[in-house]
Structure formats: C-alpha cells, structure tokens
Amino acid sequence: MTEMSYLDGNMLDGPMRELFTVDLSSAMGRCENCGTTGSMASLHVYSHAPGLVARCPSCEEVMVRLVRGPDRAWLDMRGTTFLQVPMPMEQTFPGPL
C-alpha cells in the first residue's frame, strides 16, 4: 500500500471514547485555518502516522492529532477553534430562578 489514502472521522469514535464520556462523532467542529464547520465524522483521518491525524475536509489542515501509548494518550487539537457537542436536554446553569 503506497498511496496515502484517508479514512473518515467515524473511525475516531473508539479512540476518542477512551478519553471523553460523550460520543463526539456527531459533534461539530470549526477548522481554525479555513473556518469550515462540520461533523467530526466528516474529517479525513490518516492512520499511517504514529497515531491518528485528522484533517479538515475542505482545506486539509490538521485539526486533531491523537497518539495512544500503552499508559497514556496525547491529544492535540490546536487546529480546532471549538467543538459543539450535542447534549441531553437539561437546565443550563446559571439559569433563570
């Protein structure tokens, strides 16, 4: 296998669930480089590196790097401006009294 082919963000679910208690596959993220907002599942994931590198589908800048060692994980999200995560409905705090 010589071509640098990528997978999509769906395959990040398992590795990310090791770090987060919520499912991030339907979370929306904004690319710091080009401003595109889209779901984590739509990222282009390269797994040939030592770890996982997820790039913006529009501009191909790196948005997430995740490296997993035997006893620790490194998560680098400097290419992501924000993540908007769907949550179950509940009273936000502080709310009206």
Add this chain to the structure above:
Amino acid sequence: MTERAAATSTQRRTPNRWQVGRLVERRVETPTAQTLVLEVPDWPGHLPGQHVDLRLTAPDGYQAARSYSIAGPAVDGPGGPRIEVTVQRVHDGEVSPYLIDVFGAGDPVEVRGPLGGWFIWRPEETAPVQLVAGGSGVVPLMAMIRARRAVGSKAPFRLIYSVRTPGDVIYADELRRRVRDDFGLDVAYVYTREAPEGWRGEPHRIGLADVNTHGWPPDLEPLTYVCGPTAFVETVADLLVGLGHPSRRVKTERFGPTG
C-alpha cells in the same frame, strides 16, 4: 461517588470499554468476504450503521485494532447477545486474513462498541432513504435494510450497489428475497468489471446516470447514506450534491484499505 452522581449514572457499560467476545458462527458470503457472528455477553444494543472496533493481541503482546460495521440487529443467543460483522479480506492486511483464515469457533476477540453517532439510520425516521454501496460498503447499509424490516418501518428504501463482478455481491440471495418480500425496497446493481449474462449496458464505474435513475430526487428530501472505498464515496457524494441534495442529508462513511 456522590449521591447525585450515583442517581444519574447508568449501570450500563460505556462503549469505551473493551470486552471479550467469542466467535459462535461463520458464514461464507463471497470468495473474499465472510460474516462472523460474535457472542458479546454485555452488549448494550446498537443502532443500524454503527460499528465496533475489534482488537487482536499476538503472543508477544503486539496489538492491532480495526473498525468493522455491524451487519444487522443484535439477536439473543443462549450465551447472551450476538452481533455480526462481515469481513472483507484485505490483501496484505494485518487483521482481516487472521479473522477469515485462523479465527476459530469459541476463540476470543476483544470488542469495543457500539461506536458512531453520525452514520446511523434511526428506525423512527419516515423520510425516503437512498443507500449507495461500493463493495463491502454494503455492510452498514444492510444493517439498515435488516432493521427496517425488523421494526416494520414503511420508509421507502433504495439501494444502489456497485460491485466488480456478480460473484462479489455480498448477501446476494438475501437481497433478492428482500426485494420480493420487504415491501418498499428496491435494489439496483452497478458492475464495474464484469456484468451478468443478459445485463443491459457495459460494465462501468458508478456515474450520474446511475444515481439519477436509481436514487430519489432531491424534491422528496431523502436521507442518503454512502459507504465504500474513499474515492467511490467522494465521487458519489459530489454527484448527489450536484443533483441538489443538501450535503447535510448525505452521510458518508469511507473504508480504507487498512484490513
């Protein structure tokens, strides 16, 4: 754990935990694809389209994990819930040749899941659905077709299934049967290398005419799921968006050659 946390936490295992599943059954689908039925005692249930990670550990401690789509609804067996995955052999792969050639009945494999909250079809959806599969990309789409029948959904489904040759069609007999029996399911095939006897047209890669003829028009606001190799998915998604389907209603899942 405080009292409040205890009250809101679920006893259900979270999907990030690896648990041991065992092979209970194997079915040959095509010369290069097999369905593995795994008994997973603490399986919490899943939605059609979700996947699992399977992890193998070699005697020297080396581990390899791969994602596989779940092929249908979970069923209850004597030893607990059973799920099935369909594995396509990847030439020079690290995991798929082992799962197809070596992995035996009763053997353990670590399972993590269900995973994925994006590429899923919720059975309460009533919108028409178009499914576009490239090769083994049919697996999560078959999970949706099987779930539709299992819950008695009336949502109209259309599957466009691209394969190299007629012998590469996974679930061929079941799809033929379902087209006859599952009211509201249509299946169209695209052959890229060799078409069956009496097929009208030449083998070709999927194009605008196929998607336009066999899919739903954008006016019907269908939900679309495209799964297959990366280049196939990009091509089909671009065609659909070009036809006027809003990109947020076109969900994609790409398979890479990492086997």
